[in-house]
Amino acid sequence: xxxxxxxxRSAKVVRSAAWLGWQLESNxxxxxxxxxxxxxxxxxxxxxxxxxxxFALGASASADLLNFFFIGNTVYLFVYNVLFGIxxxxxxxxxxxxxxxxxxxxxxxxxxxxxxxxFARLIIAGVSCVVSIVAGLIFLPLKFNMTAAAVPVFAFxxxxxxVSIFFxxxxxxxxxxxxxxxxxxxxxxxxxxxxILCGIIYxxxxxxxxxxxxxxxxxxxxxxxxxxxLILNTDQTxxxxxxxxxxxxxxxxxxxxxxxxxxxxxxFFYYMxxxxxxxxxxxxxxxx
Amino acid sequence: MAIAIKTNDLSRTFSxxxxxxxxxxxxxxxxxxxxxxxxxxxxxxxxxxxKTTLIKILSTLLLPSAGxxxxxxxxxxxxxxxxxxxxxxxxxxxxCGYGILTVAENLWMFTQFYGIPTKPAMKRIKELLEIMNxxxxxxxxxxxxxxxxxxxxxxxxxxxTDPKILFLDEPTLGLDVNAARETRKFVMNxxxxxxxxxxxxxxxxxxxxxxxxxxxxxxxxxGKILAEDTPRSLKKQESGGISYNITVGYKDFDAEGLRKxxxxxxxxxxxxxxxxxxxxxxxLQTDAALAKIIEKINSDGFSINNxxxxxxxxxxxxxxxVGRRLSNGESDAR
Amino acid sequence: xxxxxxxxxxxxxxxELFFPLLPICAFAFVYKSMNxxxxxLGFVILGGAMxxxxxxxxxxxxxxxxxxxxSGNLTLYMLCPMSTMAVLxxxxxxxxxxxxxxxxxxxxIGKFLFGVTLHVASYFWLFVTFILTxxxxxxxxxxxxxxxxxxxxxxxxxxxxxxxxxxxxSGFYFxxxxxxxxxxxLASLIPITLGLDSxxxxxxxxxxxxxxxxxxxxxxxxxxxxxVYLAGAKYLLNKLEYLGRREGRLTLRWQ
Ligand SMILES: Nc1ncnc2c1ncn2[C@@H]1O[C@H](COP(=O)(O)OP(=O)(O)O)[C@@H](O)[C@H]1O
Ligand SMILES: [Mg+2]
Numbered sequence: 001x002x003x004x005x006x007x008x009r010s011a012k013v014v015r016s017a018a019w020l021g022w023q024l025e026s027n028x029x030x031x032x033x034x035x036x037x038x039x040x041x042x043x044x045x046x047x048x049x050x051x052x053x054x055f056a057l058g059a060s061a062s063a064d065l066l067n068f069f070f071i072g073n074t075v076y077l078f079v080y081n082v083l084f085g086i087x088x089x090x091x092x093x094x095x096x097x098x099x100x101x102x103x104x105x106x107x108x109x110x111x112x113x114x115x116x117x118x119f120a121r122l123i124i125a126g127v128s129c130v131v132s133i134v135a136g137l138i139f140l141p142l143k144f145n146m147t148a149a150a151v152p153v154f155a156f157x158x159x160x161x162x163v164s165i166f167f168x169x170x171x172x173x174x175x176x177x178x179x180x181x182x183x184x185x186x187x188x189x190x191x192x193x194x195x196i197l198c199g200i201i202y203x204x205x206x207x208x209x210x211x212x213x214x215x216x217x218x219x220x221x222x223x224x225x226x227x228x229x230l231i232l233n234t235d236q237t238x239x240x241x242x243x244x245x246x247x248x249x250x251x252x253x254x255x256x257x258x259x260x261x262x263x264x265x266x267x268f269f270y271y272m273x274x275x276x277x278x279x280x281x282x283x284x285x286x287x288x
Numbered sequence: 289m290a291i292a293i294k295t296n297d298l299s300r301t302f303s304x305x306x307x308x309x310x311x312x313x314x315x316x317x318x319x320x321x322x323x324x325x326x327x328x329x330x331x332x333x334x335x336x337x338x339k340t341t342l343i344k345i346l347s348t349l350l351l352p353s354a355g356x357x358x359x360x361x362x363x364x365x366x367x368x369x370x371x372x373x374x375x376x377x378x379x380x381x382x383x384c385g386y387g388i389l390t391v392a393e394n395l396w397m398f399t400q401f402y403g404i405p406t407k408p409a410m411k412r413i414k415e416l417l418e419i420m421n422x423x424x425x426x427x428x429x430x431x432x433x434x435x436x437x438x439x440x441x442x443x444x445x446x447x448x449t450d451p452k453i454l455f456l457d458e459p460t461l462g463l464d465v466n467a468a469r470e471t472r473k474f475v476m477n478x479x480x481x482x483x484x485x486x487x488x489x490x491x492x493x494x495x496x497x498x499x500x501x502x503x504x505x506x507x508x509x510x511g512k513i514l515a516e517d518t519p520r521s522l523k524k525q526e527s528g529g530i531s532y533n534i535t536v537g538y539k540d541f542d543a544e545g546l547r548k549x550x551x552x553x554x555x556x557x558x559x560x561x562x563x564x565x566x567x568x569x570x571x572l573q574t575d576a577a578l579a580k581i582i583e584k585i586n587s588d589g590f591s592i593n594n595x596x597x598x599x600x601x602x603x604x605x606x607x608x609x610v611g612r613r614l615s616n617g618e619s620d621a622r
Numbered sequence: 623x624x625x626x627x628x629x630x631x632x633x634x635x636x637x638e639l640f641f642p643l644l645p646i647c648a649f650a651f652v653y654k655s656m657n658x659x660x661x662x663l664g665f666v667i668l669g670g671a672m673x674x675x676x677x678x679x680x681x682x683x684x685x686x687x688x689x690x691x692x693s694g695n696l697t698l699y700m701l702c703p704m705s706t707m708a709v710l711x712x713x714x715x716x717x718x719x720x721x722x723x724x725x726x727x728x729x730x731i732g733k734f735l736f737g738v739t740l741h742v743a744s745y746f747w748l749f750v751t752f753i754l755t756x757x758x759x760x761x762x763x764x765x766x767x768x769x770x771x772x773x774x775x776x777x778x779x780x781x782x783x784x785x786x787x788x789x790x791x792s793g794f795y796f797x798x799x800x801x802x803x804x805x806x807x808l809a810s811l812i813p814i815t816l817g818l819d820s821x822x823x824x825x826x827x828x829x830x831x832x833x834x835x836x837x838x839x840x841x842x843x844x845x846x847x848x849x850v851y852l853a854g855a856k857y858l859l860n861k862l863e864y865l866g867r868r869e870g871r872l873t874l875r876w877q
Binding site for chain 3: 033036037040041044045047048049051052053054055056057065185188189192193195196200201202203205206207208
């Protein structure tokens with residue numbers, strides 16, 4: 001009984017936080033701007049890649065390369081939106097809305113609150129993803145051939161990927177809590193680092209060897225490679241860094257690292273919020 | 289009667305890297321208070337006295353450096369999850385809230401953090417908006433509200449979760465006279481008419497507010513509690529003398545010299561800029577001291593503008609304890 | 623005149639230098655993965671360095687404006703629009719230090735991480751185009767800063783939305799010629815576009831092959847752009863001052 005009660009309450013917190021997140025994201029003075037941002041951004045990044053191809057390779061761009069780029073870029077929409085979105089929550093609540101101390105002293109489970117806020121970004125990422133896929137299928141010679149048998153694995157790994165992004169977002173929230181205005185810059189830097197390291201628009205094997213070692217330890221990299229293999233129905237992609245690693249192995253790695261991230265994010269968030277409480281900086285706003 | 293709040297030698301330091309490296313600044317020092325259920329307890333003190341720091345510790349926003357604080361019987365250090373459901377806090381003079389949500393939506397959002405079902409939450413929000421004359425703004429986005437109205441909304445936010453213990457940190461700061469009066473009335477009424485005992489801890493640096501609202505009062509300065517009692521007995525206890533208010537019409541008058549005159553129990557002064565005058569408040573042990581004061585002023589070559597024997601107020605009690613005035617133009621007598 | 627400007631804390635400076643380098647590296651790796659000529663990597667490095675400067679000016683100026691407003695200084699500056707410009711130019715010099723550092727670091731990365739080599743045709747013209755590009759960027763920055771102040775958060779949002787499309791068009795990632803002439807002409811309104819194109823022509827062996835317009839034509843257009851944006855900035859600042867006087871406000875609340 002108590003368990004279902006707790007679950008119900010938790011679901012309510014997530015739901016209302018998601019509602020709040022959605023209002024904050026979408027409720028701009030002009031809804032047209034909101035529509036544009038979910039459409040223009042992914043299209044622009046797609047265009048950039050297409051023109052880079054055109055410039056560097058002319059007509060000789062191989063379908064393999066194109067598929068590789070496209071899938072990476074599309075999946076990264078989730079990473080960018082959700083990770084960046086969640087890590088902004090502390091910053092926004094503290095600096096813009098000045099509500100952070102009132103939320104902190106409420107009995108709300110902050111962890112659930114962040115998850116809820118992240119959902120709004122997940123929806124936006126989903127829309128951007130659909131836009132990107134539609135545009136890609138119309139304008140690019142993409143060849144997707146995922147088998148029906150691969151769908152459950154794909155869905156499972158996708159879910160794991162998203163969940164791991166949520167946990168990473170919470171870790172960044174924890175950091176923002178103890179940093180002043182750099183929090184904002186930091187989360188941008190980190191999503192920039194992932195952009196370089198995780199094999200999003202080029203294979204990890206293009207990186208120097210010492211960077212490859214780091215890249216192949218980040219869950220996002222597993223997620224991307226799994227998605228590519230399953231969508232393209234192949235045992236290996238053009239990314240030589242993963243040659244010799246089976247898809248099942250990648251799924252295990254993703255599952256394991258997500259579990260580790262979960263544990264770490266809980267502990268780390270608890271520790272950082274206590275540190276912030278001890279230092280008296282939870283409601284510290286940046287003064288310029 | 290149960291105890292709402294109890295502290296034992298509660299202290300809080302901040303590292304003071306502004307002046308000396310490694311130096312410690314004591315924002316609170318060995319604070320011992322005990323607040324029973326069902327009353328309005330005031331913390332009266334000048335800016336920087338440590339009022340907000342104490343409120344932050346009690347509302348689980350800040351950890352103490354030493355000592356112990358119990359809220360509703362639970363330790364703030366590690367039992368905060370039991371404290372949080374029964375408390376709430378409001379700071380005055382703030383512009384908080386989600387700008388693009390309406391007043392009602394903002395308030396509803398916060399009830400969700402406390403797990404209050406939507407129906408009773410909306411009912412309570414409606415009632416509170418009614419009492420605070422904000423009903424017609426319920427569906428207005430708060431970035432379209434004036435600062436005063438936003439503050440009112442924030443004030444309501446504190447009550448909407450029906451806390452057992454409510455912390456109000458200078459709730460009337462920046463409000464106009466009417467709104468401040470409304471607010472005070474509302475708080476007093478809330479405590480008086482509640483079905484179960486409600487406790488309000490109120491900080492203020494307005495004398496009258498403290499006098500009017502509080503059942504008990506602690507006077508705090510430099511992180512220390514200097515006295516704690518009902519406003520009435522504070523006035524009585526400290527009134528070991530006669531209070532005079534003297535105005536001298538010259539700015540470069542050396543007021544500090546008067547402190548040493550025998551018979552002056554306590555003394556504070558402030559410059560009234562517009563009038564080019566100095567206003568002094570004396571608390572004298574005997575009337576005889578007055579003659580010496582007048583004599584000294586005259587012999588210094590200044591003339592007295594106004595002398596008034598005043599009733600002993602909370603402000604006088606404060607001056608006697610703290611050695612300076614609370615409001616306008618604090619002269620640091622220490 | 624303001625020299626200290628935005629960058630007061632050293633740790634902040636690290637982020638300022640570090641963050642813009644990330645996309646530069648990412649896109650250099652894209653070319654690397656395509657086995658493109660090293661000069662293409664150089665194009666991205668140069669594009670990234672210039673874009674970073676541009677972003678710094680645009681956002682830095684706008685942000686500074688907000689801070690000045692918070693601290694109440696803005697109303698003082700508003701009394702005379704020319705002095706507002708002086709403040710903005712002062713700020714620009716204030717950020718010159720970090721800008722300079724950033725350019726150096728970017729080129730060091732280009733040289734040592736990606737093995738880019740320069741092949742300068744004319745140092746004189748390279749310098750001229752660089753200075754002109756910066757001038758045009760600053761003029762646009764001033765115009766944007768006043769634009770933000772008048773139209774508040776909506777303006778800010780619109781600009782954020784168009785950031786990627788603008789990056790796409792300005793030639794950060796690939797020479798603007800690839801866009802074709804109509805789009806390229808439109809992109810030329812962004813001052814960084816032609817500046818970059820000229821500098822690539824002047825600094826890289828493969829540069830002339832990818833030229834959009836001849837260097838001298840591009841220089842002439844840059845001069846025109848600078849003048850136009852300066853005039854625009856002046857107009858908007860006047861308007862701002864007018865708004866400030868008439869309505870007693872400088873913008874809507876930032877929330
Ligand atoms: N986070 C902090 N770091 C350093 N000093 C602080 C901090 N918070 C408060 N103080 C100092 O503690 C003292 C008491 O502050 P506060 O409790 O806000 O006073 P009050 O609310 O009575 O005006 C002040 O001198 C203030 O500067
Ligand atoms: Mg205070």
